[in-house]
Amino acid sequence: MSFDPRLQIERQVRELALFNLAIDSKLRSCDLVAIHVDDIAPNGYAIERASVRQRKNSRPVRFELTEQTRQTIDEYLATADKKSGEYLFDGRRPGESMTTRQYARLLADWLIGIGLDPHVYGTHSLRRTKATLIYRRTGNLRAVQLLLGHTKIESTVRYLGIDIDDALAISEQVEI
Numbered sequence: 001m002s003f004d005p006r007l008q009i010e011r012q013v014r015e016l017a018l019f020n021l022a023i024d025s026k027l028r029s030c031d032l033v034a035i036h037v038d039d040i041a042p043n044g045y046a047i048e049r050a051s052v053r054q055r056k057n058s059r060p061v062r063f064e065l066t067e068q069t070r071q072t073i074d075e076y077l078a079t080a081d082k083k084s085g086e087y088l089f090d091g092r093r094p095g096e097s098m099t100t101r102q103y104a105r106l107l108a109d110w111l112i113g114i115g116l117d118p119h120v121y122g123t124h125s126l127r128r129t130k131a132t133l134i135y136r137r138t139g140n141l142r143a144v145q146l147l148l149g150h151t152k153i154e155s156t157v158r159y160l161g162i163d164i165d166d167a168l169a170i171s172e173q174v175e176i
Contacts (some may be wrong), residue, residue: 015106018089020069021125026147027063028053029100029123035088040142041077042084046070054149061149128159135160139173 021040022032031054040050046069051062065073073088082088087097100123107126108118127148135144147157 013072013076013079014089014109015110017072018103018106019110019126020072021065022123023130024065024069025050025052026065026127026131027052027061028054028056028127029103031061032123033087033089033098033100033103037082037086037088038084040065040088041082044077044084046073046077051124057149057151059151061147061151063147069138122135132160135162 016034021035025032027035031052034055035052039052040046046065048070049062049064051053051060053060063078076082082099087095089098089103090096091098091102104123107121111118111121131148132145134147137143141153141162144160145153148156148159150156150159
């Protein structure tokens with residue numbers, strides 16, 4: 001059985017666009033797979049900042065798209081011939097979005113391919129990645145709370161696994 005090389009290339013571009021968008025957006029899986037083309041590329045090209053309404057709490061959350069992610073999405077939109085009104089990442093059935101389970105399987109395959117254990121890392125790891133880095137580099141818990149769309153700061157503290165040692169490390173960096 002032979003595969004059309006264009007489909008193989010499109011699949012790789014799709015996965016790269018999906019994983020980059022997952023990291024940049026910091027969205028839950030259910031919100032990520034529900035993104036429409038218009039949400040991030042209303043004029044046919046990926047925009048710098050986007051906003052989607054979260055399923056969990058119905059609140060909008062804004063996020064930035066890095067240059068690398070925008071380029072990958074633009075390439076994916078062109079190769080997949082995506083149109084306004086369509087889901088960005090299609091599911092198996094026409095007109096339906098990719099399911100969270102399909103997304104998890106794609107990620108698990110990719111993790112295995114790069115030598116990581118899919119039982120240790122998953123879709124939520126991508127959501128957490130950038131938020132954790134932002135917190136570690138800035139110590140700005142409120143900014144991370146806003147980026148994740150959490151309603152309570154306590155949720156963000158638990159989410160990031162912040163403990164007294166983290167607070168003391170930040171405190172030690174501030175001199176008066």
